[in-house]
Structure formats: structure tokens, C-alpha cells
Amino acid sequence: MSKQNLRAGLVGLGAMGRNHARVLASLDGVELVGVMDPAGDATGAARGAQVVATLPELLALGLDYAVVACPTVLHEEAGLALAEAGVCALIEKPLAHTAAAARRLVDAFDRAGLVAGVGHIERFNPALQSLRSRLEAGELGEMYQVVTRRQGPFPQRIADVGVIKDLATHDIDLTSWMAGCPYASVSARAVSKSGRRHEDMVAVVGELADGTMVSHLVNWLSPLKERFTAVTGERGCFVADTLTADLTFHANGAFATEWEALSAFRGAAEGDMVRFAIPKREPLLVEHERFRDAVEGKANDIVTLVQGLRTVEVAEVVLDSARRKTSLPLQSPHARNLAALTQRS
Structure with missing residues (x-):
């Protein structure tokens, strides 16, 4: 019996979103089933995938994972909706517009037990x-x-x-x-x-x-x-x-x-x-291959949400x-985690 392709969605058809659509449309083991952008797809960048105007419409297509490539200030809203719907997500960098928003994304995907990564393509x-x-x-x-x-x-x-x-x-x-x-x-x-x-x-x-x-x-x-x-x-x-x-x-x-x-x-x-x-090899293609493998439960090397959070911090x-106009220290990850545990206890 042939292996079923992962069903992928894309949020955003801006400059980076169009590149994601191009790679997703030809990625082995993946089917790009839908793209969400309120402005539509005047250039045909969706490569034949269904184009919808809202995130609920995209989720209704039945996704295994989605790529979030909308403006940074919208990453949190889109990511939280995906986590709530049980959909894995690759979120473009930076993870969110603030560290507080990035932490909420980390917590949401962690609670849901979902694979999630950040698109630090470099x-x-x-x-x-x-x-x-x-x-x-x-x-x-x-x-x-x-x-x-x-x-x-x-x-x-x-x-x-x-x-x-x-x-x-x-x-x-x-x-x-x-x-x-x-x-x-x-x-x-x-x-x-x-x-x-x-x-x-x-x-x-x-x-x-x-x-x-x-x-x-x-x-x-x-x-x-x-x-x-x-x-x-x-x-x-x-x-x-x-x-x-x-x-x-x-x-x-x-x-x-x-x-x-x-x-x-x-x-x-x-x-x-x-x-x-x-x-x-094209970095974006390698990034997508790694994330596809992560969603399938294979060995991978993706940029985790925790790493993305640390970068925003x-x-x-x-x-x-x-x-x-001064030099500032950074709190170590160990100290930050200890502080979080103390606050929860």
C-alpha cells in the first residue's frame, strides 16, 4: 500500500509565502492542499492549491501541518489557532513580535504535544x-x-x-x-x-x-x-x-x-x-525536508520553538x-527556567 502524503497548508502569500508555496508544491511526501490569504492569489503562486480568505477555512481542509508566513505581528494569532486545532506548524522567523508572544506559542504547542519549528533559514x-x-x-x-x-x-x-x-x-x-x-x-x-x-x-x-x-x-x-x-x-x-x-x-x-x-x-x-x-542545495528546500521528517516522527534537525524564543529574547x-545606550546582560536559560518553575509552584 502506498504511503499517504502529508496534507500541508500555508498562511500568507507575501514574498516569503510565495517561496514556501513553490517548495511545498513539489516537496516529496507532501501535498499543498490550501493557502490562506485575505488578498487572494492574483499571481497564481498557490500552484493550484485551494485559496481561502480565513484561517478557519484553511483548517477545514484537514491539515497535518501548516507554514505560517504572514506578517510577524500575526504569528501569535495564527500559531495559537493551529495549536488549538491540533495542527503542527512551521512558523517563519522571528517566532513572534515580542518575547511574551513567543512564550505563549511555546507553551501552546508544548501542551498540545505537537511538532513546531521556526523558519530560521540561514x-x-x-x-x-x-x-x-x-x-x-x-x-x-x-x-x-x-x-x-x-x-x-x-x-x-x-x-x-x-x-x-x-x-x-x-x-x-x-x-x-x-x-x-x-x-x-x-x-x-x-x-x-x-x-x-x-x-x-x-x-x-x-x-x-x-x-x-x-x-x-x-x-x-x-x-x-x-x-x-x-x-x-x-x-x-x-x-x-x-x-x-x-x-x-x-x-x-x-x-x-x-x-x-x-x-x-x-x-x-x-x-x-x-x-x-x-x-x-536550496536552504528553503532543506528546511522543508527537515520539518516534513519531524512531522513524520523521523530523526530531524529543525529549529525548535524554544530556540526561536531565545532568539527573540x-x-x-x-x-x-x-x-x-548601555551594555546589558542576558538571563541564562537555566535561570529563566528556574524562575518560571518558581512562579508556577
């Missing part, structure tokens, strides 16, 4: 997947610093959150994920130059719990589009370009430096540079730091 970029594997294998030795730059032209489609919660959450998530360590403190400065109430440029410096230094430069104000991640450590520096999915390694010098002025900087001399040949501290 984790599935081939360059970062390879980089993390190499870090775990100890190829860099001790990690010293993670530097990211994420900048590009102003996106007219984003209006409900600023650059910190929209773009910087990519870097917050991938940094903690690659290092396997949470943030301990951040110091940020932000400005708004586009005439909107939300910030559109931010600079962040901080420290992870293990002492690794971090630096993030993020903006919507540059004609140059850049997606850069550099991890410097004991044996050299990895550089990932997630626009091209290229990963290179700049090794420390392997030979003694005769130049006296440089010899004082042991390990900082230039060595070999290697650009790795890595399989380059860090983003809120970054915002607070920028407003107050």
Missing part, C-alpha cells in the same frame, strides 16, 4: 552547515570571535518590525547555533533614517557565555547586499558568504616569521587559504540596549 545554508560541522570537528581549535555583516536595500514589504527583529535575528540565531553557546551580554546602537518608527540600522557587540566575542552589523540602508560570517579562532578564520554559499578557510602561518615586526604576533601570519567544494535585549 541554518540550512550550505556554507553555514559545513562551517558548523567543521567547528564541531575541532578544525578551528578554540573559538575567539564571530563577526557577521548583513546589509542591503530597504525592503518595502517589512513594516511591522525593525531591522533587529527581522534581519538581526538571523545572525543571533546562527551565531548561538554555530558556537553551541547562548549570549551572555550585548551592547547595541541603532538609528532610524528611513522615516519609519522602527530602527533600520544597528551595530551590536557582545559576548557568549563561553567568552566568545561577537559583532553584528545589520542595516536596510545600503545599496550593497552582503551576507558575511567570519569565525576566528586558534588555527585561523572561516569565512562564509551565504549569498553564494561559499566557505573559505584562512589558515594561520605554518612557518616561522623572520620579519621581526611580525614575529611578535605568533599565529597571526598569513597561511594557506582554502575554498571548500560543498554540495549546494536576545533581540529584545539588543533593542533595549540600543535605547538605553
